[in-house]
Amino acid sequence: MDEDTYISTLKGETARFARERDWEKFHNPKDLSMALAVEASELMDLYLWDREPDREALEDELGDVLHFLLEMSNATGVDLSEAFWKKQGKNEIKYPADLVRGRADKYSSYKHNREGR
Ligand SMILES: [Mg+2]
Structure with a gap:
């Protein structure tokens, strides 16, 4: 359905x-x-x-x-579809699959490591 x-x-x-x-x-x-x-x-x-x-x-x-x-x-x-796809694009950037695959820890922890700080 x-x-x-x-x-x-x-x-x-x-x-x-x-x-x-x-x-x-x-x-x-x-x-x-x-x-x-x-x-x-x-x-x-x-x-x-x-x-x-x-x-x-x-x-x-x-x-x-x-x-x-x-x-x-x-x-x-x-518009829900527009909002969904817009946010989906942001999420693709925020959560790169190669960086977050299999991880459930908070975004800030891997962002911190990614930026080399
Ligand atoms: Mg109810």
Whole structure:
């Protein structure tokens, strides 16, 4: 289904959902960013204490995170695909594969070594 679903379709659906409930007036960037963080926390909660979430709970929380990400995009006018590819380009430069492959340590530690300081 991901293969044949456009982000714009999902953005339209979240906008329709909010409009039909007269919730657009609540959907300012500050509150939407908080709602996104709350949903991300609910996703983390599924894994707390090494629990293994059931598939439906995982799908529900991923859906909630995506929902508020899409709402945030609607409220701010940020084009998600453009933002993704722009940031992806920055990440390619920030995390050169030959330098970071297999490493999980913090960016600053290998940046420090790379610059020879
Ligand atoms: Mg949730």
